[in-house]
Amino acid sequence: METQKDNVIDDLLDRLERAVFQRQTKQGVQLLLELLNTMSTQRSPFGILPPTSPPEERRAAYTRIAAMISALICSPDFLIDLAQIEFLAGRKPMLEAIFELSGYEGPFHLLRYNGQRNADGSVMLRANQVFVLSLFYSLDALPPELIQGVLKLPPDQLLPLMVGWFTAPFVHHARGEENRSILIEHCSRIETANPTQGIVQAMTSAWMHCSYADHPRKHDIKRSLNEVWRRLNKLGGLKSRPSERRLVDKPTLLICAERMNAGHAMHRSYAAGLKQLKERFRTICMATAGFITPDTHELFDEVSILESGIPLKEIGARIVRLEPDIIYYPSLGMSEWTQMTSNQRFAPIQLMTLGHPAPAMMDTMDYALVQAGHGEASGEFGKKVIERQAWGQFAPYSESINFAIEAKPFEDGRLHIAVNSSLMKLSPRFLAMCERMETEAKRPLHFHFFASAAGVMYDRIRQVFERRFRYFTLEPSRQYQAFLNVLARCDLALAAFPFGNTNSTVDTCLLGIPTVAYYANEVLSIGDRDVMRLVGLPSWLVADSDESYFETAMKLIHDDEARKSIVDQLKATDVKAKLFQAPRPEDEHEFVDAMDWIYRNHEALQASSQHLLKVGEPIPA
Structure with a gap:
């Protein structure tokens, strides 16, 4: 049975198709923006269709949308203004996912249609073509000729593209990480851009999500974005007005x-x-x-x-x-x-x-x-x-939460591994590590990804995992207690890297699940180590290199006794006291x-x- 949300999306898609087929391009662009906004605000835990929908039905739905976008941007009277572009920049991950989930399997046909093929096989594009086509390419799919064209764009055009790519919550391929690194190394080019208020949403996401990149200077882009923020502040009438420095008893x-x-x-x-x-x-x-x-x-x-x-x-x-x-x-x-x-x-x-x-x-x-x-x-x-x-x-999630869960184990002959990290943290390096574990393990593995994915991104990540893993479950978002009940059934947990966990490792320790973590001497990877120290877990569970992480995980995968000893240690420890009470009396006011x-x-x-x-x-x- 269709939900009200499905009816709204279907109605907008019908109207979009009608506008495109009748060559009402301006109205079509407006309807596309309305459709994207509806898809982003009315999120379902299982994608844009009911969870029982067959794969071919999902593929058909995304193909309809991708076909209409293709027809719009290839229309000779296609026009889009800066405000509309900035709106699209804030929803760029969705645009990318639509094409990759469709029958096109990416926006590559747009490049072939709009570009001029040279004798050597390369493609030549005009600057305005580079700009528009790049809106629909993910970092994972972005070809070298297009990213080189992007870097030649003026700051006002480069800014919405760059922040759009950095809003992407999921980069899963080595090529995507390479492209993200190229953007980081050229981020200063956006500093002189003249933004409007329409770019704020995308800039906010980009400022945060750059932390998930796998590059030693990933935070350099923040310096460049801060320059743009200050220009936006001036436009919005926000200016520094500090109070005087004073020393008082109760400041x-x-x-x-x-x-x-x-x-x-x-x-x-x-x-x-x-x-x-x-x-x-x-x-x-x-x-x-x-x-x-x-x-x-x-x-x-x-x-x-x-x-x-x-x-x-x-x-x-x-x-x-x-x-x-x-x-x-x-x-x-x-x-x-x-x-x-x-x-x-x-x-x-x-x-x-x-x-x-x-x-x-x-x-x-x-x-x-x-x-x-x-x-x-x-x-x-x-x-x-x-x-x-x-x-x-730490403070407990809620005093009413039950962590003493008698979880029913899976009885399918597989070792069930929890990846309790949000989708932004699932880096290409980490996913490649999971694939290697599955290939080299002497027992079948089943990964449970608790990625907090919803709507279009749920469909996108599921498609990627279907092509990379034999056995996996992309767990939908649940209420906290229901989430713990599922998590507790897993035999082992892996913290993603290079951006690690903190509260997610608190959860696995409270549930008595052995966890493998990665420490890389950057502040965003230290949280897991701290939590595991607090509860007294052995230091060998925290790796300091990719190879040692792999070896630690494989030890716990194959050595049932080693895994059981961690479980027994956690059950014998008052983990709540270790995490939720001050370790020393002086820490009560530290x-x-x-x-x-x-x-x-x-x-x-x-x-x-x-x-x-x-x-x-x-x-x-």
């Missing part, structure tokens, strides 16, 4: 929280520390409606809710009225407004922690406050790094101590020649 600390919903990874990671701050600071949490829940208000003295659609200028005015002595960003990368405000100065001291564990690369962020042991990755950060005295602790130390010693910290400084230790000149 005002504004917490700009991108996410503070109970159970969200940000709440699980920082609730314990945030609760401490009320002791010595007047704490105000600013968050967008829908991204903070009433049960988390108790962490703060006050809460300031930003309503949907609030003008950027008004956000700045509200911050100024609060006169903050410190602005603290628990994370940066998930919201548009925080990326814009953090590129300005509204307080004499501005700092961040690593909720999305990556540097901000902006001069307006005075400090990155990291937990003990993370200072070893301080070279990644452009500004000063302050290392705390403790690892920190986070507020760190924040107060920064506030009282700001001038000395700024004057110091040292890049990495440790809370409570003498501050060198």
